[in-house]
Every structure is written in structure tokens, then in C-alpha cells.
Amino acid sequence: xxxxxxxxxxxxxxxxxxxxxxxxxxxxxxxxxxxxxxxxxxxxxxxxxxxxxxxxxxxxxxxxxxxxxxxxxxxxxxxxxxxxxxxxxxxxxxxxxxxxxxxxxxxxxxxxxxxxxxxxxxxxxxxxxxxxxxxxxxxxxxxxxxxxxxxxxxxxxxxxxxxxxxxxxxxxxxxxxxxxxxxxxxxxxxxxxxxxxxxxxxxxxxxxxxxxxxxxxxxxxxxxxxxxxxxxxxxxxxxxxxxxxxxxxxxxxxxxxxxxxxxxxxxxxxxxxxxxxxxxxxxxxxxxxxx
Amino acid sequence: xxxxxxxxxxxxxxxxxxxxxxxxxxxxxxxxxxxxxxxxxxxxxxxxxxxxxxxxxxxxxxxxxxxxxxxxxxxxxxxxxxxxxxxxxxxxxxxxxxxxxxxxxxxxxxxxxxxxxxxxxxxxxxxxxxxxxxxxxxxxxxxxxxxxxxxxxxxxxxxxxxxxxxxxxxxxxxxxxxxxxxxxxxxxxxxxxxxxxxxxxxxxxxxxxxxxxxxxxxxxxxxxxxxxxxxxxxxxxxxxxxxxxxxxxxxxxxxxxxxxxxxxxxxxxxxxxxxxxxxxxxxxxxxxxxxxxxxxx
Numbered sequence: 410x411x412x413x414x415x416x417x418x419x420x421x422x423x424x425x426x427x428x429x430x431x432x433x434x435x436x437x438x439x440x441x442x443x444x445x446x447x448x449x450x451x452x453x454x455x456x457x458x459x460x461x462x463x464x465x466x467x468x469x470x471x472x473x474x475x476x477x478x479x480x481x482x483x484x485x486x487x488x489x490x491x492x493x494x495x496x497x498x499x500x501x502x503x504x505x506x507x508x509x510x511x512x513x514x515x516x517x518x519x520x521x522x523x524x525x526x527x528x529x530x531x532x533x534x535x536x537x538x539x540x541x542x543x544x545x546x547x548x549x550x551x552x553x554x555x556x557x558x559x560x561x562x563x564x565x566x567x568x569x570x571x572x573x574x575x576x577x578x579x580x581x582x583x584x585x586x587x588x589x590x591x592x593x594x595x596x597x598x599x600x601x602x603x604x605x606x607x608x609x610x611x612x613x614x615x616x617x618x619x620x621x622x623x624x625x626x627x628x629x630x631x632x633x634x635x636x637x638x639x640x641x642x643x644x645x646x647x648x649x650x651x652x653x654x655x656x657x658x659x660x661x662x663x664x665x666x667x668x669x670x671x672x673x674x675x676x677x678x679x680x681x682x683x684x685x686x687x688x689x690x691x692x693x694x695x696x697x698x699x700x
Numbered sequence: 701x702x703x704x705x706x707x708x709x710x711x712x713x714x715x716x717x718x719x720x721x722x723x724x725x726x727x728x729x730x731x732x733x734x735x736x737x738x739x740x741x742x743x744x745x746x747x748x749x750x751x752x753x754x755x756x757x758x759x760x761x762x763x764x765x766x767x768x769x770x771x772x773x774x775x776x777x778x779x780x781x782x783x784x785x786x787x788x789x790x791x792x793x794x795x796x797x798x799x800x801x802x803x804x805x806x807x808x809x810x811x812x813x814x815x816x817x818x819x820x821x822x823x824x825x826x827x828x829x830x831x832x833x834x835x836x837x838x839x840x841x842x843x844x845x846x847x848x849x850x851x852x853x854x855x856x857x858x859x860x861x862x863x864x865x866x867x868x869x870x871x872x873x874x875x876x877x878x879x880x881x882x883x884x885x886x887x888x889x890x891x892x893x894x895x896x897x898x899x900x901x902x903x904x905x906x907x908x909x910x911x912x913x914x915x916x917x918x919x920x921x922x923x924x925x926x927x928x929x930x931x932x933x934x935x936x937x938x939x940x941x942x943x944x945x946x947x948x949x950x951x952x953x954x955x956x957x958x959x960x961x962x963x964x965x966x967x968x969x970x971x972x973x974x975x976x977x978x979x980x981x982x983x984x985x986x987x988x989x990x991x992x993x994x995x996x997x
Contacts, residue, residue, distance in 0.1 A: 444785065491955070491959070494959065495958075495959075500962070501785075502731065502784055502785075502788075503958055503962060505731075505785070505788065506731075506910065506914060506954065506958055507954075507955050507958045507959065509907060509910065509954070510907075510911075510950075510951045510952075510954035510955040510958070511951065511955060512951075513904075513907050513947050513948070513950060513951035513954070514948055514951035514952060514955070516947070517945065517947045517948040517951065518948070521944065521945065521948070632903050636792060636793065636796060639789045639792075640789065640793060642789075643785075643786060643789045643790070647785060675800065675804060678796070678797045678800035678801060678804075681793035681794075681796050681797050681800075682793075682797055684789065684790065684793050685775070685778075685790050685793050685794065685797070688778070688779070688782060688786045688787075688789065688790040689775070689778025689779060689782070689790070690778075692781070692782045692783055692786040693783075
């Protein structure tokens, strides 16, 4: 029972980070008009920046968090001009392949140049391993609570922006129809840039929470995360912002439970197996696309 | 023939076959990565049959290809009607599922894989025989009614349906055919490298093949033939310090090609120009030769 509770909390923490990642991903799909496969790789690169900043400032958590968040925003903003011509001509599959190429470049850069390709380990001060709540031998750590609360806060903040602000209306209008949005006087390029900035911000925040939750990062983490984010997106329905949150929690929970109770490395296979089954039975996802 | 040249020729042929698997199914606008997963099945099953059951190569080859074809049918039936992205993601997921399965099953050696696969005499001839066979098949497909049907499906699926093309059946058949090609490539790969480990059939491998097809040109089969030896060979002749950046070079080339020349280096317009130029050159040469003979008497 205690193992179940511990894994459940772990799974919720992981699921909440996935939810944040998927939200940023779906924002770029809906508003950016692209398929940002390299989004997760940029998040991992932000994790590296967070680690470097902490190393240079004597493990300062504040500096690390700022570095992670700001670098995530900056990296996302830098990629906007690369995808702009593809978004203009509606080449979504082309944008996917360009994003795959970008992910290859980022992965190679991390493997060859950052920390000589060695796995990085985040300081204990960021990971927050101190137990705050105990259930027998199972514990809930400060890092897990911060991840869950922070992800919920960031998610709520984003949905407030999306449904209660003028900019959010512009995002939704572009998601429905860029042509109509232009006719209504919405500045397309500016709105797209804002979408990249906000997606980058969500990515930077996810990078910090991932550093807390996982504690390590490597060049290959980007590929794993990218597939999980795409899988969650497919499970929910591509571009479905609300559905993505639920699907992320489902994936996080199933992964956590599989890790706890099945031997070996089956969690990935089961997660992807779920996705394949959903894709074959209901290609538009559980909640439909672009809601 | 030196060993390095042998591996270069052998792996070039295998990568051309894999590039063709992506090209063939992309003729109808679907990016299907399942052949890489089926390549793993072909490699593992053929190696297992030879190493553990003591089968001869020919029997193991046939067994692996049949299993690959059967396995290709299962996702094909479900993905035949799937939207483009659903197929991409589902087939990438399939690659990871296969990797995880082979990594966790002890009969296939786990993470260490299978090694000590025996050397096959005349494997180079077998590989190029398969390559020529599949090349002729794809060439005949491209220059037939099926090729024209594929063009219409690529351009506009609604028009294709209106014209009576059964897109679902078309997709399923192409997925199975490319699955067979993937299984053949897997068998040949296993017996070339003589070791099979799960990490061989992963995402970086898929990205390399994607680079060959999209940089070479995805609208014709010739782009893969021309560019695979170049893209595969260049890192081998570069100094070691540059060769380590192979994936980086692939990524830059892929991005640059898709942004600047989305159809790739060799597209249909280029082939038409080449054909016209060759015909014109022949006519010029023949005309001048006739004139020269007239002058000489």
C-alpha cells in the first residue's frame, strides 16, 4: 500500500510536468501551425542551462530556476523564424521533419559539447528530496509538492491567459482560422511570436520541474520526452489543450504504476502501446482535435 | 576487396532499400516509419533462427521475411485510414516498442543482443540482387497506373476517392510491401554487421534514413540512390574529429533542404531537365558526327 501511495505521488508529479509540456506543445500546434517535435529537446537544453547556471553560482537555486525559465523562453523565440515560412504555406508535415532535424542538431550538440556528453546531475538543493509528509515508509518530498503545485499554478495561469485575456482570444482565433483572424485585424506574426514566447516560458518552467522530478538529464532525454509528449498529444487529440492535461495525467499514472509493478523497462512499451491502440481505434484522439 | 569497402557497399545498398521504403509509402502522402521496426524483427528472427535453431541462411531469410510481412499487416490494417500525423507517431511508437521488447526478452540476448552471427558467402551479391529486384519493382510501380494513382492520392485524397481509388487498400498494400522490404533489409543488416543489438534500430537510425530520402529527393526513387552513398560515405572519409559530427551534419542538411528546396536535390523537374539535356546532347553529337563524316568524304 505504501509503495502504491509513493508511486501514485511520483506518477502525479511526473504527469503534471507532462501536462505542462503538452500544453506548450499544443499551443505551438494550434497557434504556430507547426508540429514542434523539437520542443522537448529545447526543454532539455534549458535543463542544461539551469545546471550550468547553478554550477557557476555555487548551486544557487534562484539563479538556476531563472536560467532555466529564461533560456527556455529564449530558445523557443529563436526557433520562430525557422518555422515561419513553413507555417505560412501550411506545411505541417514539413515542419515535423524540420523539427526532427532540429532535434538531431540539439541532441548532437548536447552529446558532444555540453559536459562532454556525460549525464548531468542536479544539486540536492534543487531536487528537494527532503520528506515533508510521511505515509509509513512512503514519503512526499518537497520537490514533488513543488512540482505538482507549480505545474497546477502554471497551467491555471495559462488557461486564464487563454480564456480571460485579449491575447488568449487572439490565440484561439488563430487556432480556429488564421485567415479569419487576419480579417479581424489580429496581427498574425506578432501573435505567433507571443505563442512561441509563452510556449517557451512553459517549457522553461517544465525544465525546472523535470530537474526536480528526475534529478538528472542527458542528451537522449529529449528523444524520450518528445515521444511521450507526442504520444500524449495523440492520445488526447492533436491541438486539444484541455484534453492534453487529462491525457498527460493518464500517461504519468500508467507509467508510474508500470514502473512500480512490472520488471524491466516496460513502461515505455506500455505507454506507446496505449498510444498505438488509441490511434488505430480512434485516430482523432480521445477528446478530438484542436478544441 | 578491402573490408571497409565491403562494408561501405553493403551498408549503402541496405540504406538505399530503407530509403525506398520511406519513399514508396510517401508516394501516397503517408510518412510510415514501421519498416525500421520490422527491420528489427527481420534482423532478430533471422539471427535467432541461424544461431539457436541451426537453420541455413536461406530458410532463416524466408522465415524472417514472412514474419515481417505478417507483422506489417497488423498495424497496416489499423493505420490505413489514419491521418498523416497519427501514422507518423504510431509508427515511431512502434519502433520504441520493438526496441523495448527486444531489450527485455532474455531469449534475444536482452540489451547485449545476439552476436557471433555466421558470415555468409556472396552476401554482397545477394544484397545487390535484392536491391535491383526492389528497384525494378518500384520503377515499374512508378511508371504504371498504380504510380499515377499514387500521384493523385498524394495531391488530393478526395479527388482520388471520387475517381474510384480505394485509398485504404492502397495504403495497406504499400505498408505491407515496405514492411517486406524492411524485413529483407534487417536480415541483410544482421548478417553484415554479425551482431544485433536493440540500440541499432532506434531513433537516430530513423533520422539518418529520413535525411537520405528528403535530402536526396522524395518525389523520385533516384534521389536516394545518388545521395545515400554520398551522405553515408562523406563522414567515413572525413577526419575523425569531423566524423563524430555526422548526425549534426545530417540535421543541418535536412533542415536546409526542407527550408530552401523542399522537394530535395533530385526532383521530377530535375529529371525531366536531365532527360532533355541527355537527349539533346546525343542529338548534337550525332549531328556533328554526321557532318564530320560528310566533310571527310
